[in-house]
Amino acid sequence: MGLALLVVIWLITLISTYFFVAKTWWLPVGASAATGFIDGQFALTFVLMGIVFLAAQLSLGYFAWRYREQPSSPPVKYSHGNVNLEVVWTVLTTVLFVGLNLMGSRVWASQRFDQAGPGAVQVEVTGMQFAWYFRYPGPDGKYGATSVKLMDPSAGGEAAVGLNTSDPAAKDDVVTGTMFLPVDREVDVSLRAVDVIHSFFVPNLRFKQDAVPGLNIHMHFTPTAIGEYEIACAELCGLGHYKMHGMVHVVSQGDFDKWLAAREAEKQ
Amino acid sequence: MATSVTVHAHAPQGFIRKYIFSLDHKVIGIQYFFLALTAVWVGMFLSLLMRIHLLWPGVSLPLVGEIKPETYLSLLTMHGTIMVFFVLTTAPQGGFGNYFLPIQIGAPDMAFPVLNMMSFWTTFVAFVVIIAAFFVSGGAPLHGWTGYPPLSALQSAGPGEGLGADLWITSIAIFCLASLMGALNFLTTTLDMRAKGMTMMRMPLTVWSWFITAILGLLAFGVLLSAGILLLMDRNLGTSFYVPLVVVNGQIMGHKGGSPLLWQHLFWFFGHPEVYIAILPGMGVASQILSTFSRKPIFGYKAMVYAMLAIGFFGFMVWGHHMFMSGMSPYSAFAFSLLTMCIGVPSAIKTFNWLGTMYKARIRFQTPMLYAIGFVSLFVSGGLSGPFLAQPVLDIQLHDTYFVVGHFHLIMGVAAIFGMFAATYYWVPKMFGRMMNETWGRIHFFLTLAGTYAIFMPMHYLGIAGGTRRYSQYTEVAYLQKLMPLHQFMTYAAIITIAAQFIFVINLFWSIFKGPKASDNPWEATTLEWTTATPPPHDNFGGVTPVVHNGPYEYGVPGAARDYVMQTDPATGTGH
Numbered sequence: 001m002g003l004a005l006l007v008v009i010w011l012i013t014l015i016s017t018y019f020f021v022a023k024t025w026w027l028p029v030g031a032s033a034a035t036g037f038i039d040g041q042f043a044l045t046f047v048l049m050g051i052v053f054l055a056a057q058l059s060l061g062y063f064a065w066r067y068r069e070q071p072s073s074p075p076v077k078y079s080h081g082n083v084n085l086e087v088v089w090t091v092l093t094t095v096l097f098v099g100l101n102l103m104g105s106r107v108w109a110s111q112r113f114d115q116a117g118p119g120a121v122q123v124e125v126t127g128m129q130f131a132w133y134f135r136y137p138g139p140d141g142k143y144g145a146t147s148v149k150l151m152d153p154s155a156g157g158e159a160a161v162g163l164n165t166s167d168p169a170a171k172d173d174v175v176t177g178t179m180f181l182p183v184d185r186e187v188d189v190s191l192r193a194v195d196v197i198h199s200f201f202v203p204n205l206r207f208k209q210d211a212v213p214g215l216n217i218h219m220h221f222t223p224t225a226i227g228e229y230e231i232a233c234a235e236l237c238g239l240g241h242y243k244m245h246g247m248v249h250v251v252s253q254g255d256f257d258k259w260l261a262a263r264e265a266e267k268q
Numbered sequence: 269m270a271t272s273v274t275v276h277a278h279a280p281q282g283f284i285r286k287y288i289f290s291l292d293h294k295v296i297g298i299q300y301f302f303l304a305l306t307a308v309w310v311g312m313f314l315s316l317l318m319r320i321h322l323l324w325p326g327v328s329l330p331l332v333g334e335i336k337p338e339t340y341l342s343l344l345t346m347h348g349t350i351m352v353f354f355v356l357t358t359a360p361q362g363g364f365g366n367y368f369l370p371i372q373i374g375a376p377d378m379a380f381p382v383l384n385m386m387s388f389w390t391t392f393v394a395f396v397v398i399i400a401a402f403f404v405s406g407g408a409p410l411h412g413w414t415g416y417p418p419l420s421a422l423q424s425a426g427p428g429e430g431l432g433a434d435l436w437i438t439s440i441a442i443f444c445l446a447s448l449m450g451a452l453n454f455l456t457t458t459l460d461m462r463a464k465g466m467t468m469m470r471m472p473l474t475v476w477s478w479f480i481t482a483i484l485g486l487l488a489f490g491v492l493l494s495a496g497i498l499l500l501m502d503r504n505l506g507t508s509f510y511v512p513l514v515v516v517n518g519q520i521m522g523h524k525g526g527s528p529l530l531w532q533h534l535f536w537f538f539g540h541p542e543v544y545i546a547i548l549p550g551m552g553v554a555s556q557i558l559s560t561f562s563r564k565p566i567f568g569y570k571a572m573v574y575a576m577l578a579i580g581f582f583g584f585m586v587w588g589h590h591m592f593m594s595g596m597s598p599y600s601a602f603a604f605s606l607l608t609m610c611i612g613v614p615s616a617i618k619t620f621n622w623l624g625t626m627y628k629a630r631i632r633f634q635t636p637m638l639y640a641i642g643f644v645s646l647f648v649s650g651g652l653s654g655p656f657l658a659q660p661v662l663d664i665q666l667h668d669t670y671f672v673v674g675h676f677h678l679i680m681g682v683a684a685i686f687g688m689f690a691a692t693y694y695w696v697p698k699m700f701g702r703m704m705n706e707t708w709g710r711i712h713f714f715l716t717l718a719g720t721y722a723i724f725m726p727m728h729y730l731g732i733a734g735g736t737r738r739y740s741q742y743t744e745v746a747y748l749q750k751l752m753p754l755h756q757f758m759t760y761a762a763i764i765t766i767a768a769q770f771i772f773v774i775n776l777f778w779s780i781f782k783g784p785k786a787s788d789n790p791w792e793a794t795t796l797e798w799t800t801a802t803p804p805p806h807d808n809f810g811g812v813t814p815v816v817h818n819g820p821y822e823y824g825v826p827g828a829a830r831d832y833v834m835q836t837d838p839a840t841g842t843g844h
Contacts, residue, residue, distance in 0.1 A: 001633035001710070008714060009645055016649075016725045025729035025754065027665065028747065034664075041661055049652045056648045059623055064641055069563070069630040076824035076831075077628040081568030085624070086617065093616040097609040097655060104659035105602055111661060112598035129425075129517070151515045162515075195516045196419040197528055199593060199668060203734035203747070208664050212528050212595045213418055214512030232736050232745050234593075234668040236412045238419060238426040239338035242739035 002068030009061035013054065020050065031229060031250065032205040033222040037107040039206075045100060116188035116220035121181060124190045126161045127198030127211040128153055130240030132231060133161050136174040136260060143190075144170020151194060161194075174263040179248040182256035183226050191217040199235035202248055210235055223250040279806035289389075291381035292806060296388050297367025298699065303392060304359035305773075307350050308685075310399070314347040316766055319759040325741050338427045340740035341410030345428075346401070348413025349436065352542065353443050354395055356684050360549030361485070362391065362450060364691045365478040367699060369454060371797040372472050374463025374814040376807040379456040383449050390446035398439035401432040409433035412738060414539070417510035417531050418523075421502045424516050434503060437496050444493035447485050454482035463796070465816030469573070470835065472795045472820040473566065476573050477552025480580045481545050487584065488541040495534035502526065532594055536587035544583045546680045547647075548576060550687025551618060554643040557690050558625045559821040560793045561637035563831055566821045567624030568617075575614035575621075582611040592660040593667045601660040608658035615651055619644065630824075634791070635709030639690035642717045643683055649721075650679025653728060668738075671731025674724045682720045689716070692776065697790050701803045702783030705775050712771040719765030726754045794834045795820050 019025070027039060067073075124135040124143060131153075137143045144167040151162035158165065158175045165171070181187055191200055193211035201208040207221045223229075233244035251259065280286050290296060320327070321335040321343075328334045335343070366384065370377055378384045401408045409428040411420035419425045420433060458479045462471070471479075501507040502523070510531045511523035559566040566572060588596060588604030622644050631637065653675040656662050666672065689712075697703050727735075735742075735751050742748040742755060789798040796816070800809050814836050822833035825840050833840050 001638075002631065004714070005633070005638070005641060008718065009641075012645075012718065012721045012725075016721065019726075019729055025733040025751065027732055028734050038661055038664060041659065042656070042665070045656055045659065045662065049655055053648065053652050056619060056623070057645060060626075060641065060645055060648070063623060063626040063629075064631060064633075067562070067626055067629045067631050069632050073630045075826075076562070076564045076630050078565065078824045078826055079567070080565050080819075081571065081621070081624065085620075086568050086571045089620045090613060090617055093613045094610075097612045098606065100655060101606050101609040101659065104661050105605060108598065108601060108605075108659070108661040111664070112601075128515075148513055148515050148520055152518050153515075154518060195514050196422075196425055197416055201668070201734075201736065203665065206664055208593050208667060210594050213514045214526070214528065215595050217595050230745055230747055232734070232748070234736050236341070236410075236416070236419065236738045239336075239341060239410060239740075241341070242337060242741050243744040245745045 002065040006061040006065035009057055009064070013057040013061070017050065017054065020046070028203045030204065030206055031223055031225040031227060032207065033224055034111055034206045035224070037110065041104050041107050044103070048096065048100065112219070115218065116186055120186040120188035120220060122188050122190070123179065123181070124192065125179070125200055125211065127191075127193045127200065127233070127237070127244075128160065128195050129238050130233070130244035131160070131177065132179075132200070132244070132246040133157070134176050134179045135161060136263075138172025138174060138264065140169060140172055142169040144168075144173045148194070172264060172267070174260065174267065176263065178246065179231070180256055180259050181223050181248060181250050182253040183223055183250050185253065186220055186222045188218060188220050191219065196237050197235045198233050198237050198244065201232050201234035202229050203232070204229040205248065208234055223248075226250050226252060289385060291377070291385055293366050293370050293378045293381065293384055294699070294804065296384050297363050297365075299388050300358055300362035300366055300391070301364070303395060304355050304363055307354035307358065307395060311347050311351040311355060312766055312769065314343045314350070316762065318343050318347065319762045321740065322742065322755050323759045325743070337740040338410050339407070341412070341738065342408035342428050342432075344738060345410055345412050345436070346398070346408050349398060349440070351681065352413060352546070353440065354391075354398075356546035356680060357447065357542070358391060359688050360553075360684065360691070361454070361478060361481050361545065362388065364553070364688075364695065365454060365481070365549060368695065368797055369475055369478050370457060370461065371800065371804060371808050372475050372795050373458065373461060373466050374796050374809070374816065375457060375461035376809070378453050379461055380453050383453050387446045387449035387453065390442060390449065394439045394442035394446060397435055397442060401435040401439070404431040404435065406430040406432050409436045414535060415499070415531075417499065417502065417528050418514050421499060421511050422514070422516055422521055423503070424519065424521075434500065437499050437503070441493055441496040441500070444489040444496065447489040448493075451482040451485035451489070454478055455486065458482070463814045463816055469570070470816055470819050472552075473555040473569070473572055474549070474552035476576055477548045480576050481548045484541040484545050484548075484580055484583060488538040488545070491534055492538035495531060495538070499531065529591070529594060529596060532591050533587070536590045537584070539590065540587040541580075541583045543676070543680045544579055546684045547687070548579070550643060550684045551576065553687045553691045553694070554622065554640045556795070557636045557640035557694055558622055558644075559823065560791055561632045561634065561640070562625050562629035563632070563823045564625055564629045565819070565823055566621070567627075568621040569819065569821065571617055572621055575617045578614040579611060582607060582614075586611060589658055592663040598660070605658055605660055609655065612651070612655060612658070619648055619651070634693070635704065635706060635713060636690050636694035636791070638710065638713040639686050639693060642713065643686040643690060645717070646678055646683040646686055646720070649725070650675060650677075650683055654679070665734070666731055668736060669731035670727040670735045670737050673737050674727030674731060677724045677727070682724065689713075689772070694791070696776070696779065697786035698797055698802055698804070700780045701786055702779050702781070703786045703790060704779040704783060708771055708775045712768060712775065715768035715771070716765060719761055719768060722761035723758050723765060726758050730754050792830075792832055794818070794822055794832050796835055799834055799836050
């Protein structure tokens with residue numbers, strides 16, 4: 001029975017580890033400035049926890065087999081423990097966990113403590129059951145007013161986010177169902193939700209943030225590679241949660257300007 | 269400290285007072301156990317339907333028909349709620365704790381037998397109410413077991429958010445009341461009813477785990493009860509605790525100024541300690557069984573007690589780690605993250621001590637021990653994904669993905685359930701006077717161990733790859749479609765593992781009625797429940813008050829006549 005346990009625990013451990021190490025399923029290709037930090041911290045955590053995982057599981061299996069009761073087994077070592085050992089592993093795990101935390105916290109601070117710089121592209125992201133809308137403030141750099149009284153989700157576009165078209169600042173606002181971003185420019189997103197909580201998750205951009213009714217949450221990130229990236233809602237928002245997805249198109253600055261100008265032209 | 273054992277030494281004779289509205293903690297413990305056993309089959313059946321739906325979305329099933337996306341969300345809501353409350357909270361504490369805490373401390377019953385009976389029947393009512401949510405118009409709610417408003421607060425937010433959601437929150441509120449009653453009883457009993465010589469530091473680690481769990485329950489369930497009442501008011505009385513000005517389907521709701529994050533703070537202030545409410549009794553049982561079947565004293569008894577106290581203490585200061593992506597201040601994430609990492613330390617200490625207990629032991633491999641070893645393995649696997657999720661920067665990628673689902677299922681789901689299996693195989697002989705079948709126990713163990721790893725380990729891969737949770741279908745997002753092979757594998761593994769659980773129930777019921785008779789101390793264990801008759805008499809010790817002379821885990825004592833010294837044996841002078 002000890003041998004069976006050893007074999008089963010070791011097999012489970014090694015098979016589980018194989019798929020992590022082989023990266024058969026792994027972090028999606030990163031396309032934002034945060035990728036290096038986040039993936040680096042992930043890899044560090046993964047290596048350290050992996051070592052503990054292997055050490056603990058392999059010794060558990062080994063002990064089960066090695067110390068199984070046999071007629072020839074020596075009497076057990078009668079002991080209530082060892083204070084020195086307790087101190088050693090308490091200190092070691094504290095150093096490991098707290099150290100890992102402090103390193104991770106530096107990365108977190110770099111992502112979330114500062115506001116976006118002054119030259120950032122402004123985009124307002126609005127979540128509602130079950131769609132995302134993106135609003136660009138236009139040449140004036142100002143978002144026009146919105147009002148809940150004007151919201152009409154069935155109409156889509158400007159009406160869905162309740163844009164008050166009589167506000168002068170709203171005249172040049174562009175509302176779309178797809179997000180376009182210029183590459184290598186910081187993006188200042190302002191996240192809103194009109195009905196329930198949604199979460200704006202773009203795995204390739206290493207970005208996730210809940211959109212909460214009643215809050216206007218500012219976040220920033222910088223896409224670094226041209227491409228199309230999928231948005232998946234990451235907070236349960238109702239029966240259509242699974243299909244509340246969208247696309248981020250990261251394009252060159254020139255293409256972005258052209259795209260935005262074309263949207264402005266459509267409005268006139 | 270010792271109280272009179274003649275309080276109600278005469279067992280009631282009528283069927284109703286003996287088996288239905290019994291005041292005997294042993295009967296109540298068995299009632300809780302069977303309630304949880306019923307609930308776990310319901311919860312498991314719901315998960316089977318979910319796994320089937322993920323692979324074959326359009327298929328029509330007997331009894332339930334076609335599962336629509338909203339049905340899937342109802343299934344996951346009810347699965348989570350039933351499992352967390354009526355299984356993970358009910359069986360380890362209400363079931364085994366009720367039955368064995370008084371016996372293990374040498375008491376004739378709980379401190380408040382009537383309260384004990386009320387807490388069981390209140391739990392039962394809560395279970396009936398939640399099951400009723402399936403059958404009302406609109407069906408069960410779809411807002412997940414965490415019930416985040418505004419989704420959970422607005423009738424028009426989705427199917428099931430009408431009467432079903434009211435029943436859901438009412439059931440939880442009733443459950444909170446029952447748990448508060450239970451917690452008070454456990455605390456008073458432990459503090460006031462210990463037999464002579466049963467000092468706190470001679471209590472079995474199981475008793476410590478139930479005691480600390482009761483402290484957590486007392487502090488946590490009151491908060492959830494209040495939060496639930498506020499949610500009911502938002503839903504039905506037009507208040508706005510949790511709901512700001514929102515527009516659902518173009519309709520302006522009549523709420524203003526509420527905070528969705530308030531619910532999250534209150535819910536997780538309960539929800540995180542709840543994780544430890546589920547797992548601490550498992551830790552206690554694993555410690556008890558590892559020591560017994562290793563024939564060695566538990567390694568570092570005091571360290572184990574302090575570690576559990578530390579887990580309970582820190583458990584109340586880490587709730588914000590569920591909210592790193594919620595819009596909460598990024599600065600507070602610092603503190604919650606650091607404290608969460610700190611809680612890993614006592615968890616690691618416990619693991620080291622379990623391994624230390626097995627080191628240079630003479631291990632016997634009856635089924636309870638297999639499950640205790642499985643518990644340690646799962647605790648390690650589920651625990652080590654914690655330091656990933658405790659880091660807010662990694663939560664950017666992992667929050668609300670299957671990585672989280674894998675993490676909490678391994679640690680608070682499967683590990684806790686392995687603790688219950690270990691407890692069942694270990695204590696059924698004492699509870700029902702019959703041994704369970706060893707061969708089938710072993711087959712059940714290996715199938716369940718391999719099966720649960722096969723279900724929950726791939727969830728980590730899925731989550732790392734960005735696999736979002738609570739999606740009724742993986743077909744609408746291109747990158748998620750590529751992850752379907754993992755879902756296929758998990759569904760097949762789930763079907764096999766669920767099938768293997770029939771072995772357990774058949775073994776359980778067959779053994780209760782037909783198993784070989786159990787002796788008073790079949791495992792050659794040391795704690796007080798093994799000093800009394802099997803099954804124990806109505807007052808637990810047959811009119812005798814046990815007197816304790818030794819620590820709880822005196823195995824392999826040099827110079828002793830046999831390889832274990834019971835707690836009531838003459839003092840060895842070596843124990844605590």
